[in-house]
Amino acid sequence: MSASEQPPPDGEPIPMGDAVRYARRWSEAVGDLNHSTAPWNAWPGLANPQTVGQVLSILSAGSLGLQRSLKQLRSYLAHGLRERQIDCDDGHPQQAVTAAAIALFKAEGAVTDLVAALERARTATSGLRPADPQRHDRP
Secondary structure (H helix, E strand, O other): HHHHHOOOOOOOOOOOOOHHHHHHHHHHHHHHHHHHOOOOOOOOOOOHHHHHHHHHHHHHHHHHHHHHHHHHHHHHHHHHHHHHHOOOOOOOOHHHHHHHHHHHHHHHHHHHHHHHHHHHHHHHHOOOOOOOOOOOOOO
């Protein structure tokens, strides 16, 4: 094991890898999206109903990327277990990896449902536009 692969001494923080950094950025971006879609706390919110469809389309694409990431996490755990590169506190990593793999597989399925629902919502909102303030025949 090289020096860069050695675990940090007790009490020192574990170095943050790219995957953790990107997951944190994704989480922060979702928080920013939440702020930008709701008009409160000095955030302007949405100004155009057409924006909804654009956001839904992008969220759908991002969800597909999330689904790939979940599958890759599951594959990493399975490979690490097979190659005896993973251990755990109780000395029996197979149970933990199996439980995580099942949960990740279910999450992948939930993302499939999410993408389908986002696409239905995008389709339903595709004809929306700002109302004509001169038009008075609408309810």
